[in-house]
Amino acid sequence: MTSIIGIRPMQAEESPLIDPAIARRQRENRLVLTLRILLAVSSLGLWEWGSGRWFSDFWVSSPSHILHALWAMLADGRLMSAVSATVAVAITGFLAGVILGAALGILLGLSPVIARVLDPYLVGMYSLPRVALVPLFVLWLGIGFEMKVAFTALLVFFPIFMNTLSGIRSVDADLIDVIKVMGASRWNTVAKVFIPSALSWVFAGLRISAPFVLISAES
Amino acid sequence: MMLPIVEFQDVSKVFFKGATPIQALGRLNLEVREGELLAVVGPSGCGKSTLLNMTAGLMEPGTGAIRYKGQVVAGANTEVAYLTQKDNLLPWRTVEQNVRLPLEMGDHRFLPEKEKGARVARYIGMVGLAGFEHHYPKELSGGMRKRAQLARSLVYEPDTLLMDEPFGALDAQLKLMLQAELLKTWEGSGKTLILVTHDLTEAISLADRVIVMSGRPGKITAIADINLPRPRDVFQIRFQPQFGTYFEELWAALRTNMAEGEEIH
Numbered sequence: 001m002t003s004i005i006g007i008r009p010m011q012a013e014e015s016p017l018i019d020p021a022i023a024r025r026q027r028e029n030r031l032v033l034t035l036r037i038l039l040a041v042s043s044l045g046l047w048e049w050g051s052g053r054w055f056s057d058f059w060v061s062s063p064s065h066i067l068h069a070l071w072a073m074l075a076d077g078r079l080m081s082a083v084s085a086t087v088a089v090a091i092t093g094f095l096a097g098v099i100l101g102a103a104l105g106i107l108l109g110l111s112p113v114i115a116r117v118l119d120p121y122l123v124g125m126y127s128l129p130r131v132a133l134v135p136l137f138v139l140w141l142g143i144g145f146e147m148k149v150a151f152t153a154l155l156v157f158f159p160i161f162m163n164t165l166s167g168i169r170s171v172d173a174d175l176i177d178v179i180k181v182m183g184a185s186r187w188n189t190v191a192k193v194f195i196p197s198a199l200s201w202v203f204a205g206l207r208i209s210a211p212f213v214l215i216s217a218e219s
Numbered sequence: 220m221m222l223p224i225v226e227f228q229d230v231s232k233v234f235f236k237g238a239t240p241i242q243a244l245g246r247l248n249l250e251v252r253e254g255e256l257l258a259v260v261g262p263s264g265c266g267k268s269t270l271l272n273m274t275a276g277l278m279e280p281g282t283g284a285i286r287y288k289g290q291v292v293a294g295a296n297t298e299v300a301y302l303t304q305k306d307n308l309l310p311w312r313t314v315e316q317n318v319r320l321p322l323e324m325g326d327h328r329f330l331p332e333k334e335k336g337a338r339v340a341r342y343i344g345m346v347g348l349a350g351f352e353h354h355y356p357k358e359l360s361g362g363m364r365k366r367a368q369l370a371r372s373l374v375y376e377p378d379t380l381l382m383d384e385p386f387g388a389l390d391a392q393l394k395l396m397l398q399a400e401l402l403k404t405w406e407g408s409g410k411t412l413i414l415v416t417h418d419l420t421e422a423i424s425l426a427d428r429v430i431v432m433s434g435r436p437g438k439i440t441a442i443a444d445i446n447l448p449r450p451r452d453v454f455q456i457r458f459q460p461q462f463g464t465y466f467e468e469l470w471a472a473l474r475t476n477m478a479e480g481e482e483i484h
Contacts, residue, residue: 175307180295181275182375183325192320196311 089145090217093152097209100153101160102202106195109168126158148217155212160205167201168194222288223250224379224411225274229283231436232269243269245436247283253378256405256412258422258429260469262476266437267415271381274413275301287379297325299379300372304387306364308356314367315352318343321375342370345404362393369404379411386421398425398453406450419473423465424453431469433476441472 044063051062073079108115134151141147176189184192227249233240244266251257259267272278273285276296285292287299308317321327322335330338343349346366356364365385372380385401386394402425405412416422422429423445431441445465447456456462 172305172307174303174305177272177275177277178301178303178307179320179324180277181297181299181301181377182321183295183297183327185324188324192323193309196309200311 086214086217089148089152090213092145093149093217094156094209094213096149097153097156098160098202098206101157101205102164102198105161105164105202106168106198109165109198110190110194115165122161126162130155152213152216155216156209159209159212160202163201163205163208164198167198170201171197222253223286224253224288225249225251225413226286227270227273227283228286230273230280230285231283232266232273232278232281242436244281245433245438247437247439249430249439251411251413252427253411254409255427256414256425258414258416258426259432260416260419260422260429260473261432261437262434262473263417265432265434265476267432268383269437271301271383271413271415274379275299275381277301298377299381300375300377302368302372302380302382302385304384306356306368308364308367308371310356313353313355314343314348314359314370315339317356317367318370318374320371325375327375338374338376342374343367345373346370346400361389362397365389365397366400369401373404377410379413380405382412382414384416385414387417394421395453401425402451402453419466419469420457423447423462423469424451424456429465429469431472431476440476441469443469 048062048064051057051060051065057065070079108118130151133154137147137151141150171194175193179189179193227247230244230247231242232244234243235241243264247266247270249270259270261267269278273280274287274292274296276287276292276294287296309320312320318339319335322330322338340349343352346369348363348366348370351359351363356367359367386397389397398421414422414425419429426445429443429445430439431443432438433440443465447459447461447465
């Protein structure tokens with residue numbers, strides 16, 4: 001096609017030019033990695049060398065002692081039994097917290113009246129330092145498995161609950177309108193939009209609450 | 220035979236801003252003809268979207284009545300499809316699963332599975348998304364998402380499409396391409412299409428009739444029949460001399476309304 005006003009196609013350049021910034025960035029990445037490793041090795045080395053010289057190895061152990069102890073506990077099975085107890089508490093508490101948090105989040109997200117009724121109490125409970133509840137939990141449940149599970153569940157509950165609630169509330173009102181004229185029932189909107197939308201937020205909540213799990217399960 | 224498919228009779232609507240009532244729609248009388256493409260233009264806040272919401276049965280009129288095929292609209296009108304400015308695709312579903320969504324609900328869920336599959340494939344093909352069935356919305360471009368949205372609206376074969384600034388957020392070239400595709404899909408389909416837009420060029424290029432609405436309270440201040448031949452080419456049509464005449468006259472009507480609307484604020 002010929003153009004009246006003289007627009008003409010340009011030919012693409014064959015080989016792209018190589019920006020030196022790429023090489024600079026690669027060098028920087030290598031430097032960062034090297035320095036990171038050096039930092040770890042030198043601080044461990046300093047610790048090892050200083051232990052028993054600059055400070056008493058009774059109060060501050062040394063990396064080699066820790067490795068020995070780790071090895072010994074691994075060999076006689078003490079470490080594995082402790083780890084498995086912690087993991088059992090973590091998993092049970094985590095699941096309980098996630099299920100309760102997600103369920104209550106969905107329920108409150110779908111019924112604004114209940115949400116308004118419970119809102120001040122939930123905020124009150126949320127601002128309570130969790131550690132303050134530990135003595136109560138000990139009184140009710142002892143210091144065994146149940147108490148640790150309950151405490152872990154409590155820590156996991158709030159981030160999951162808050163996120164699920166936000167997930168339900170973030171659903172676009174337009175989307176619900178669009179789906180209603182497709183013939184959606186209330187149940188359809190819940191099952192096909194609200195719950196799946198909340199679930200993606202639950203997963204975000206999982207990432208926030210996962211670190212809490214180990215902290216409390218070790219308690 | 221030109222039966223009105225949608226009728227607005229003495230419709231008005233008040234919204235509340237806190238305790239203050241705001242007259243969103245004045246007295247509105249309108250007949251939408253079956254099979255026409257009606258464009259609604261007007262300043263923001265003139266009640267264009269309210270008009271669509273009422274046709275869809277998502278909002279009740281304050282006074283008056285809206286009839287769809289002679290029946291007073293009460294509750295969601297499932298014979299229409301609603302297309303919003305945002306594509307509103309479900310991010311956890313693929314294109315195919317998104318397009319299938321309407322067939323999982325209402326009376327459509329009783330369709331035989333074979334028919335469902337055939338329809339999904341047909342409408343995905345019609346909007347040019349064949350080969351992208353298993354992509355998720357975030358893997359698609361803005362234009363492709365709009366196409367998926369259109370396929371999802373067509374798949375349950377509604378009689379009427381309600382579009383609320385469907386191409387409002389897109390860049391100019393993409394807008395033109397999607398307008399052309401929309402026309403190709405609509406022309407000959409027999410469907411009624413009500414298009415709310417703030418783009419006068421879009422309104423004239425696509426519509427059989429353009430209605431101009433005033434700012435609050437929203438009223439119809441001008442109606443124009445666009446007698447440009449079909450099928451239309453949205454790329455060429457704006458260079459026709461008649462197009463310029465329509466544009467000038469409708470722009471004049473629209474501009475008066477905008478000035479009025481600003482005085483109210």
